[in-house]
Every structure is written in structure tokens, then in C-alpha cells.
Amino acid sequence: MYLPILLSTGWTIALTAIGCAVAGLVAGYFIARFVFKKELKKHPPINEKQIRAMLKQMGRNPSEKQVREVMRSMGQNAD
DSSP, rough: OOOHHHHHHHHHHHHHHHHHHHHHHHHHHHHHHHHHHHHHHOOOOOOOOHHHHHHHHHOOOOOOHHHHHHHHHHHHHHH
């Protein structure tokens, strides 16, 4: 006599759990993406000192203009 009520309650709980899991995954993806982009802007993976070292290893003595140009081009490619 109580079987239909139990089955409908079970399905409701299962669908609610699946819906919450999907919503959590979607929200988690966008939150993680936002935080990751923010951290990359705050702490870029390469800085001017590293660019100077790289150019010196290639046998070039970099000027300030060249370093700034490389940094600018990297910033344009990041967007």
C-alpha cells in the first residue's frame, strides 16, 4: 500500500542528488576558472628578469625596449 509513495520519494531524492551534483560541478568549474585567471594576472608565469636571462643565453644583450616589447607581446597573446 505504501510502495508507490516510497518509490516516488526515492526517485525524487535520487534526481535531486544528481541535479545538485551537476550544479556543483558546473559552478565549481566556473569558480576555479575565475580564480585561476585572476592568479595568472596577479603572478604571471614569466617576468622581465627571466626574459633578460633567456635573451642572454641566446647570446644577445637585450635592451630595455626589447624586454618591454617581449612582455607586451606576451600580454597580447594571453588575452
